[in-house]
Amino acid sequence: MSLETRSTTFPQQVRVARADANLQQALGKLKFGLTAMRGAAVAKLPEFEQLRHDAAAIRDHTLNHLDHYLLRFEAAAKARGGHVHFAPDAAAANAIVLEICRSVDARKVTKGKSMVTEEIELNAHLEAHGITCLETDLGEYIVQLRKERPSHIVAPAIHVLKEQVAETFAAHHGPALAGGRSEPAALMAEARAVIRRHFLEADVGITGANFAIAETGSTVIVTNEGNGDLTQSLPKVHIAVTGIEKIVPTLEDASTLIRLLSRSATGQEASVYNTFSSGPRRPEDPDGPEAFHVILVDNGRSSMLGSVFQDMLRCIRCGACMNHCPVYGQVGGQAYGSVYPGPMGAVLTPSLAGIEVAGHLPNASTFCGACEAVCPVRIPLPKLMRHWREREFEAGLAPSASRFGLALWGFAARRPWLYRLLSRAAATLLARLGGRRGYLARLPLGRGWTAWRDLPAPAGVTFQAAYRRRRGGDADAGKG
């Protein structure tokens, strides 16, 4: 229960999101941005499908031997002079970070983008103990100033319009630079100047890790801005916080996953900076951190191993599933009330926070399958969401209306004569209601369905009747 969520209010948040004109405008750019760019990058790599198979196999192999690979990673990182810590939960991870910060009397910490530190709410913990925590990824920085949560795991400020960024900067930075605040370029230049000072002042730099390589004890960050690198190379101490599932066996395995990650996340053939960090600076090095700590966070992940949800641990956090999700595209990330939104969040959040608080999320899917089709590590997301729906139902958590409806359907489905009778009556009635237009503007007992769109009216013939006729026809054809 350590992943704090506001997922119980998902239906209300959806209504807020749908009515938010700024948000809808921002989300409108998704289809032509990340989604289109991914498509173009994938089209340029004929081996993409084979790489997806390889990647899923790498992740499966590692997860099936995770205990051994964790030990190998630990040994290799220590051999390079690094420190490795294991954190069973969020509280333990936060305590370890705080202890390291205190050991060097840290006043200010800069942070590279890290979803795990969002998950464990590290910033709040450090701030509560008098340590200033500054997000340096542009999107994370914007979200931090606005006291919001990231709405996307790759593009945290995807819900914010440039005018809103300008307002936020005006409120926090004072007078604008010469370039003003009307264009994204000027806003970015302003953030660059402000954040650069923090980079130089920070005592500790905290990053995540996209991968942790067992062979070499290295952590890997994949970024475009260079903020993660300034975060981890300027201060005295570098702390990398990541999940236990981020281990990969070898450098070659990292190469395969990186090929998929950049293309799936942002449609780039390569992200600008892929950085492999092993241990602290060496005696002969003129720069770099004097100490290197890796914190491997469990926080519910081990409970997914060996379960039907193990496949979810293959996730490399590219965000392609949410970029392609029609539900995410309508409501954005914040409605999910979890640091992990979209399809991957709909599976991961109940695993980490409990189905009783996140039960709405696996239900927020049309099961169109786009998420699974684009997932670089082939996670069967719709199947896993279905597992959560079943568990929610079995635990008696589903809303009473849907339980009642399902019970009714179950009663009829066990009595074929009744089922045929009812479905024939409904099909005939709805076809008649649909009239010549063939659409229903309002569905009796189903206003939720028709509030935003018309329902295509049934053809007037039940599926069973049509199927019988078709089979009869085929049988005749076979004879002829």
Next chain:
Amino acid sequence: MTKDGRAQVLSAVRTALGRSGDRAAEPSAVRERLERPQANTVPARGRLQQPELTELFVTQALQAGATVARVSMIGEVPAAVAAFCAEHGLPSTAIMAEVSPLQDLPWQAAGVRAEGRLVRSGDSLGVGAAVAGIAETGTLVMLSGPENPVTANFLPDNHLVVVHARDLLGTSEDLWAMLRERGLPLPRTVNWITGPSRSGDIEMTMLMGAHGPIRLHLVIIEAATGTQ
């Protein structure tokens, strides 16, 4: 607490994976994989020889937003640096590592002031040398150390990197093979750099120069085979 945490996490993982008794020993599949690392699928695009390797490297680097100059010997690097500074109206001062072999080049003749020190924030131009380039993606590979301090890759507004065409590789798998052959542990950082720093975090408009260098300029030395 850290010690307990370690035992707790490892035990949770082992239990979840159904380990007991003999199965707690490291299986040969794990040992094999780590001791004899194998490449997975390697895209055909990167399986090239010279001169196609250089052409692909240049194409990909340009696509990633870098600029490229091609010279025929290392002695021409200072002139290429001077040309880059002139083109962008930058002061002709190049910061490079104190012990960088690049310092021995004829900078004065090219009208460039070479300073051997760590790059500081606000420096206009840092100059470094790549150990390799990856043609598949137009990526530079920088190894941290006395000759290439890691901060030099990120602090200056303009980053100029010298790379020999003979050091170009097809893919990152070739890089790992090359580094293993050297038999040394990885340095503190291995940086792959593909184009200049950028961000699309404001309304998905991709803009150059987020936190790292605003420009990345590559100088490729294409010495005729065997004459270098």
